[in-house]
Every structure is written in C-alpha cells, then in structure tokens.
C-alpha cells in the first residue's frame with residue numbers, strides 16, 4: 088500500500104521512459120518491450136547494451152560494432168590503474184569504483200556534451216567499469232592487472248581479467264545472463280539519482296558517479312552482500328527455518344526479500360535460482376543454494392514475501408567463488424548500461440527535477456541573540 092505521506096516517493100511517476108518497464112503484479116520486466124525471460128534465454132550483454140541505448144535489437148553489423156567499441160574502450164589509462172592501485176591499498180571496491188568513475192572524466196577525450204559525445208562517453212563508462220573492478224581485485228591481492236582480450240565478450244573478459252584464466256563457456260554465459268538481468272530496472276534509486284544529476288545538466292560522468300554512489304547501500308545494491316552474510320550466519324540448510332522464524336519474530340528484515348514494485352516473484356530471481364543451482368552443482372558446492380531454498384520456503388510460509396533479484400545472486404556469486412565485497416561493484420558493472428541509457432534519455436528531453444517538501448519544523452519565530460540562548 089502506498090505511503091500516504093509520500094515518503095519514499097512510492098507510486099509517484101517521476102519520469103517517462105522508453106527503456107524498461109515493470110509490471111509488479113504480474114512479475115514482468117521488459118527492456119524496450121522485450122520480456123526479460125526472452126532476453127535471459129537469448130541475448131548477450133552486448134546486445135542488451137545496444138537495446139537499452141537504441142531501443143532496438145542490434146543487426147549483425149551493429150552488434151559487431153558494439154562489441155568492437157566495448158573492447159577498444161575497455162583498456163584503462165595507466166593513470167587510472169595507478170589511482171585504483173592506491174585506493175586498493177586503503178579502501179573498499181565500491182569507494183574505489185565511485186572514485187575511479189569520477190576520475191575517468193578527466194581522461195575522456197570528448198570535451199563537449201553533444202548527444203553523439205554522450206553516447207561515446209556512455210560506451211567508455213560501460214567498457215571501463217568491469218575492468219576497474221577486475222583491476223582492483225587483482226591489485227589488492229598482490230597480482231598484476233590483466234589487459235582485456237580481443238576475442239572475449241564483456242562477461243568472459245571480466246572473468247578472465249579477474250583470474251587470468253579463460254572461463255568455461257557455460258560459466259561465462261551464466262555470468263553474461265546475470266549482467267543482462269541486472270542491466271536496467273526502471274526508476275530504481277540509483278537510476279533516479281543519475282537522472283536527477285543529469286537533469287541539472289551535470290555531465291555524464293557526474294551523473295554516473297551519483298548513480299554508483301546511490302547503489303552502495305544495503306537497501307539497494309548492497310543487499311547481495313548482505314544476503315551472503317546472512318547465509319554464512321545461518322550456516323546450514325537445516326538451521327534456516329529456525330533462523331528465519333527468530334529473525335521475523337524480532338521484527339527484523341530478511342535480506343533479499345521484499346520489493347517496492349514486485350508483489351510476486353521477481354522474474355529475474357527465477358532465472359538466477361536456476362543458475363545458482365547449476366553453478367553449485369558444477370563447482371561441487373550446493374550449500375549456498377540449498378540454504379537459500381530453505382530460507383525462501385520459510386520466509387514464504389511465515390510472511391508471504393517473495394525473493395527479489397539479489398537473493399539468489401548471492402548464491403550465484405558464492406558458487407563462482409567471488410569475494411563478497413565485489414557483489415555490489417558487479418551490480419554496478421551491469422547497471423552502468425541502464426544508468427547511461429537513462430542519463431542520455433534525460434538529456435534528450437530535460438527538465439530540472441526539483442520536487443517539493445512538506446515543512447514540519449518550528450513555526451516562524453523571532454531571532455534570539457547568543458547571550459539569551461539557554
């Protein structure tokens with residue numbers, strides 16, 4: 088039920104968009120009219136990027152061009168690698184990513200803000216984000232940064248840049264699907280933040296930085312990591328029902344459940360549940376998946392809440408052996424596609440976003456000199 092005070096802007100339509108659409112009652116998500124279930128089954132992340140930015144699936148030559156542009160733009164300038172190296176010594180990956188995205192503005196060769204320049208900037212941001220995340224992970228573990236390969240797509244290149252090994256094709260495809268699923272989601276908090284910044288005509292990097300910053304919290308992108316912590320705390324599938332009951336009895340939230348828009352299964356969660364199961368079996372460790380299933384059954388029984396996109400992603404990333412603090416940066420890697428598409432859409436038909444507030448503070452009163460304040 089919408090909050091009558093308007094808190095959280097629930098139910099408020101704050102922008103028109105052609106990029107994506109959610110039907111929260113039916114559990115449907117569309118990117119430019121294409122059902123997410125079809126995209127998860129057939130589309131690559133590169134095709135999805137083209138779709139979000141051009142609102143049509145790419146032709147074969149457009150797809151080759153997208154792939155080539157993303158590859159060409161993915162190499163990091165040495166000064167950016169140096170920045171990531173120095174941040175990796177003292178701070179976490181989200182702070183590093185946010186800072187690196189902001190700093191990348193200084194290295195962008197386009198000094199104008201035309202629609203064409205903004206499209207180029209968008210592709211640079213999408214190409215560099217996974218490379219920043221992989222480079223951070225390599226450098227903080229004492230390994231050397233790895234240059235992206237010319238023959239791999241974004242998903243496989245990320246896994247390669249992280250480990251130095253060419254990934255198994257099925258694993259690369261599973262990760263590709265995760266990127267497709269996370270690429271956009273209407274006016275979520277981080278996308279809204281990006282559009283608010285863009286609506287002031289701040290530049291593409293400023294708006295993308297605002298979006299990355301907003302993704303960080305546990306009520307948004309940080310939820311995947313919080314789910315992983317929760318699964319660790321639960322320990323085993325058998326302990327899940329009791330843990331959930333206690334948690335809900337204490338009026339605490341179970342991470343990875345509930346959603347502002349979906350009132351049924353999030354269509355992305357069903358795809359991710361299957362990927363989590365397959366990867367768990369492939370890597371011989373199904374405990375994350377098995378525990379998740381028991382948590383989900385218990386939450387459904389106790390509170391009738393559905394899992395959101397982040398719930399099974401924690402099991403997917405755990406099966407892949409990715410460090411938990413990279414989960415939110417990986418969300419950013421995928422969502423950079425949606426953010427930049429929304430920022431461009433905002434520029435194309437802009438009006439400053441400036442809502443009202445309801446004042447609930449003290450009534451007008453007289454100035455009190457310092458000596459008479461008690």
Ligand SMILES: CC(C)(COP(=O)(O)OP(=O)(O)OC[C@H]1O[C@@H](n2cnc3c(N)ncnc32)[C@H](O)[C@@H]1OP(=O)(O)O)[C@@H](O)C(=O)NCCC(=O)NCCS
Nearest residue numbers: 305306307310339340341342343344345346347395396397
């Ligand atoms: C996603 C989320 C922030 C949406 O928040 P919201 O639309 O403001 O919904 P509310 O927090 O007002 O929740 C509405 C009701 O459902 C309950 N609820 C919502 N999510 C819950 C959860 N994860 N665990 C337990 N109860 C939950 C609330 O306690 C509230 O119950 P009440 O009416 O009995 O007080 C919220 O569901 C949440 O915090 N989930 C956990 C974090 C998470 O997974 N985030 C990732 C989102 S993709």
